[in-house]
Amino acid sequence: MTTNIYNEVLLDHNLHPLHLHELPCATCSNEGLNPTCGDSLTLHLNIENGVITDGSFTGVGCAISQASTDIMLDLIIGRTPQEAKHLGHLFGKMIGGEITDDELEELEEAGALQNISKMPARVKCATLGWKTLEKLLDENT
Amino acid sequence: MNENLLSKTNFPVFEVYNNLVYLDNSATQQKPKQVLDRAEKYYREENANPLRGLYDLSVKATDAYENARVTVQKFIGAKSNREIVFTRNATESLNLVAYSWGRANIGEGDEILVAISEHHSDLLPWQLLAKEKGAALKYLDCDISGEYTVDALKNALTPQTKVFAIAQISNVFGRVNPIKEFAEICHANGTVIVCDGAQSVPHIPVDVQQLGVDFLSFSGHKMLAPMGIGVLYGREELLDKMPPFLSGGEMIEYVTREGATYAELPHKFEAGTVNVGGAVGLAAAIDYINELGFELIEKRENELTELAFGEMKKIPHVNIIGADNAADHHGILTFTIDGVHPHDIAAVFDSENIAIRAGHHCAQPLHQHLSVQSTARMSLAFYNDEQDIRRFIETLKTVRRRMGYDD
Numbered sequence: 310m311t312t313n314i315y316n317e318v319l320l321d322h323n324l325h326p327l328h329l330h331e332l333p334c335a336t337c338s339n340e341g342l343n344p345t346c347g348d349s350l351t352l353h354l355n356i357e358n359g360v361i362t363d364g365s366f367t368g369v370g371c372a373i374s375q376a377s378t379d380i381m382l383d384l385i386i387g388r389t390p391q392e393a394k395h396l397g398h399l400f401g402k403m404i405g406g407e408i409t410d411d412e413l414e415e416l417e418e419a420g421a422l423q424n425i426s427k428m429p430a431r432v433k434c435a436t437l438g439w440k441t442l443e444k445l446l447d448e449n450t
Numbered sequence: 451m452n453e454n455l456l457s458k459t460n461f462p463v464f465e466v467y468n469n470l471v472y473l474d475n476s477a478t479q480q481k482p483k484q485v486l487d488r489a490e491k492y493y494r495e496e497n498a499n500p501l502r503g504l505y506d507l508s509v510k511a512t513d514a515y516e517n518a519r520v521t522v523q524k525f526i527g528a529k530s531n532r533e534i535v536f537t538r539n540a541t542e543s544l545n546l547v548a549y550s551w552g553r554a555n556i557g558e559g560d561e562i563l564v565a566i567s568e569h570h571s572d573l574l575p576w577q578l579l580a581k582e583k584g585a586a587l588k589y590l591d592c593d594i595s596g597e598y599t600v601d602a603l604k605n606a607l608t609p610q611t612k613v614f615a616i617a618q619i620s621n622v623f624g625r626v627n628p629i630k631e632f633a634e635i636c637h638a639n640g641t642v643i644v645c646d647g648a649q650s651v652p653h654i655p656v657d658v659q660q661l662g663v664d665f666l667s668f669s670g671h672k673m674l675a676p677m678g679i680g681v682l683y684g685r686e687e688l689l690d691k692m693p694p695f696l697s698g699g700e701m702i703e704y705v706t707r708e709g710a711t712y713a714e715l716p717h718k719f720e721a722g723t724v725n726v727g728g729a730v731g732l733a734a735a736i737d738y739i740n741e742l743g744f745e746l747i748e749k750r751e752n753e754l755t756e757l758a759f760g761e762m763k764k765i766p767h768v769n770i771i772g773a774d775n776a777a778d779h780h781g782i783l784t785f786t787i788d789g790v791h792p793h794d795i796a797a798v799f800d801s802e803n804i805a806i807r808a809g810h811h812c813a814q815p816l817h818q819h820l821s822v823q824s825t826a827r828m829s830l831a832f833y834n835d836e837q838d839i840r841r842f843i844e845t846l847k848t849v850r851r852r853m854g855y856d857d
Contacts, residue, residue, distance in 0.1 A: 347823065
C-alpha cells in the first residue's frame with residue numbers, strides 16, 4: 310500500500326495551476342516526455358539579462374507531474390538559471406531520499422512531493438518538469 | 451466441473467497479500483498451487499536437458515516437455531503436435547511469424563494489414579518488417595465501441611494484402627472479434643491471418659481449426675501458468691516452409707562448416723535449451739482450466755463483468771471505453787474519469803490495496819484513434835469474487851473527491 314501523496318498542496322496546484330498556459334514572450338521552450346505513460350509537457354521560459362523573468366508549461370499529465378511543474382515554476386521565476394539548477398539538484402536529492410532539513414527548506418512548497426521517494430513508479434512524473442528544465446537551461450544558457 | 455477451483459484459496463499469493471484485490475489479470479494472472487507444484491516437481495524430480503540426453507532422466511524431461519505440447523495441442527484443437535511451437539510469450543510468437551514467415555513472404559509493394567487496436571507486440575514486428583521490405587503498413591479501424599465489421603475488412607483487403615493481424619480479444623476493449631468470418635474473407639483473398647489469442651485463450655474456448663486461423667499466439671502467464679512460456683500455433687504447411695527464427699542447439703539435423711539442415715517441426719523453431727518447467731506448468735494450468743470448465747469460467751467472469759459494468763455506469767464522470775453493454779467486455783473494463791489522470795486513478799486504487807492498470811496498455815495507436823491520452827483498466831479473472839468488485843466500485847466512487855473535486 311502506498312503513502313498518500315495527494316496532499317492539499319499537490320491537489321491545489323493540480324486543479325488550479327498558475328503557470329499552465331502558453332507564453333508568447335518565451336525566449337526558449339523544450340518538450341519533455343515521460344515514456345512510461347506517454348505524457349508530455351512543454352516548458353516555456355523567458356530569460357532576460359541572466360534572470361528567468363517568466364515561465365509556463367503546456368501539455369497534459371498526471372496530478373503529480375502537473376503539480377510538480379507548477380510548483381517548480383513558482384520557485385524558479387525571478388531567479389538566475391544557476392539558482393534554478395541548484396534547486397533542481399536539491400529536488401533530485403529529495404526524490405533520492407538523501408536531503409538535509411536545511412536543503413528541504415530551500416525547496417519550499419516542492420517539499421510537498423517528498424513522499425514520492427517512496428513510490429518508484431511515480432518518480433518520473435515528479436521529475437518530468439525538473440528534467441525538462443535542466444535540459445532547457447543547459448541548451449540556452 | 452469443479453467449483454472449488456474458482457476459489458482464491460487455491461492461489462498462494464492471496465495468503466501473503468490477504469487484503470489484495472487483484473484486477474490486473476489482462477497483464478498477468480496469479481498462479482494456483484497446482485501449477486506451482488507441478489513446475490517445482492519438474493525441477494525436483496525430472497530435470498535434465500531434454501531432447502538430447504541418452505539417459506533415463508533426460509528421457510523423463512523430454513516426455514514431460516512433449517506431453518505438455520500434446521496438452522496444448524488438444525486444448526486449442528490443433529491437428530498435430532508439430533503445429534505447436536513453444537516460445538517465451540505471445541510477443542515472441544508474433545515476432546517469430548513476422549521475422550520468419552514475413553521475411554520469406556513479404557516484399558516491396560505488398561501490404562500488411564493490422565487492426566488499430568493491436569497490442570504493440572502485434573504491431574511493431576509488422577512495422578519493422580514493412581520498413582525493411584518496403585511494404586505498406588495499413589490499419590483496419592474500429593468504431594468507438596471497438597467493433598470491426600466484415601465490410602470494413604473486405605474494403606481494406608487488396609490483391610497485395612499478404613497478411614492481416616488481429617487479436618481475438620483486444621486488451622483494451624474486451625470485445626470478441628469475429629475471427630472465423632475474418633479468416634474466411636482473408637483466405638478468399640489469399641491473405642494469411644495471424645490471430646493473437648493472448649486475451650482470449652485464457653477466457654473462452656478457442657479451436658484453431660474451427661476458427662480457421664493460420665497462426666495463433668498466446669502467453670502462459672496470462673492463463674495461470676509461469677512467466678516465460680508462450681505458444682505459437684501455425685498451420686503445418688506454413689511452418690514447414692518457413693526458415694528458422696533463432697538458430698543454435700537442438701534445432702538442427704546436421705551441421706557442417708558450410709551449412710546445416712534443420713530439425714523437424716516444431717524443433718526447428720525451438721533453438722537452445724527449452725523451458726520445460728514452464729511448459730509443464732502451462733500443461734498444469736490447462737488441466738486446471740479443463741477441470742474447472744469454460745462454462746463455469748465464462749459464467750463467473752460474465753457475472754462479475756455485468757456487476758462491475760452496471761455499477762460503473764451509475765457513477766458520474768466515469769466513462770467506459772468500448773461497447774455499451776457488459777456482454778462485449780469479457781472481464782476487461784477500460785475507463786477514464788473526467789479530470790483525473792489514469793495514473794492518479796491507479797494510485798488511489800493502490801492506496802486501497804486494489805491493483806489496476808493505467809497507461810496506454812501497449813496500444814498507443816488505438817488511444818490516438820480514440821483521442822484519449824491514456825486510460826485506466828480493471829481486468830478480472832474467475833478467481834475474483836463479488837467482494838472484489840464491491841471494493842473496486844466503492845473506491846471508484848471516491849476518486850474524484852480524493853483528487854480535490856467537490857463531486
